[in-house]
Amino acid sequence: MPGLRHQALHALLLRDPVDKARAARELFETVQAQPEALMRAAYEAVHPTPEVLTALPGRPERPRLASAKEVPTRSPFTLEGRAALLHAICHIEFNAINLALDAVWRFEGMPGDFYRDWLQVASEEALHFTLLNEHLHSLGARYGDFDAHDGLWSMCERTAHDILARMALVPRTLEARGLDATPPIQAKLTKAGDLVAVGILDIILRDEIGHVAIGNRWFHHLCAARGLDPVTVYPELVRRHEAPRLKPPYNLAARKQAGFSDAEMRFLLGEMG
Numbered sequence: 001m002p003g004l005r006h007q008a009l010h011a012l013l014l015r016d017p018v019d020k021a022r023a024a025r026e027l028f029e030t031v032q033a034q035p036e037a038l039m040r041a042a043y044e045a046v047h048p049t050p051e052v053l054t055a056l057p058g059r060p061e062r063p064r065l066a067s068a069k070e071v072p073t074r075s076p077f078t079l080e081g082r083a084a085l086l087h088a089i090c091h092i093e094f095n096a097i098n099l100a101l102d103a104v105w106r107f108e109g110m111p112g113d114f115y116r117d118w119l120q121v122a123s124e125e126a127l128h129f130t131l132l133n134e135h136l137h138s139l140g141a142r143y144g145d146f147d148a149h150d151g152l153w154s155m156c157e158r159t160a161h162d163i164l165a166r167m168a169l170v171p172r173t174l175e176a177r178g179l180d181a182t183p184p185i186q187a188k189l190t191k192a193g194d195l196v197a198v199g200i201l202d203i204i205l206r207d208e209i210g211h212v213a214i215g216n217r218w219f220h221h222l223c224a225a226r227g228l229d230p231v232t233v234y235p236e237l238v239r240r241h242e243a244p245r246l247k248p249p250y251n252l253a254a255r256k257q258a259g260f261s262d263a264e265m266r267f268l269l270g271e272m273g
């Protein structure tokens, strides 16, 4: 039986989103049933061939990937516009499954809890994808029907060789933006009368606070191990990897719950750095 990190790579290569979501859910169930597998993950050698690396991440032919400028924003008050909005979030969840699986296979030598945490994230992202994709079906649409953009995966590639940068810039920068963006989207969907979508976003927001907290946990763990100050190293990583500089308004309550310190929030609010 291949080790956990090989299995995560295999799930990441799957092209069919429904198959990938199922594999991510099953992998976390395996870990819950056999937690001893986590202890072996740190020592597992995973060396994919160049062909495998260029096939990452496995994704379906559609949606077509386009630059953010080419993806129009539509009014959530028409059926098509609402489907397009929910499709954009569904695409983020599909990418989020990939990001979590990538953290599991790519980074060796971490404690067992690191692999457990990211397999839990992959499993919850798979649930989010599934809930949104099923809701899209009820609106007469499906994942792949609209163009989508690919900023999340490109940051994943830019931080492939540095786990500290990955933790700093993917979960606690790009994914943390979801904490800020979700309540205003829920307000629009409430006005549009789509309470099913609002309920799905409640689940997503709740889980996403936990995912950002996991990013914060491992960012701080790595800073401590390398003798770095998390507050000063973060802006350096943002500059080095050309990550977007975040702007307010922030969901301060959710960010506090996800473990951002007061000093980190002051930096985000532009009061220092």
Ligand SMILES: [Fe+2]
Pocket: 093, 096, 124, 125, 128, 204, 208
């Ligand atoms: Fe998610």
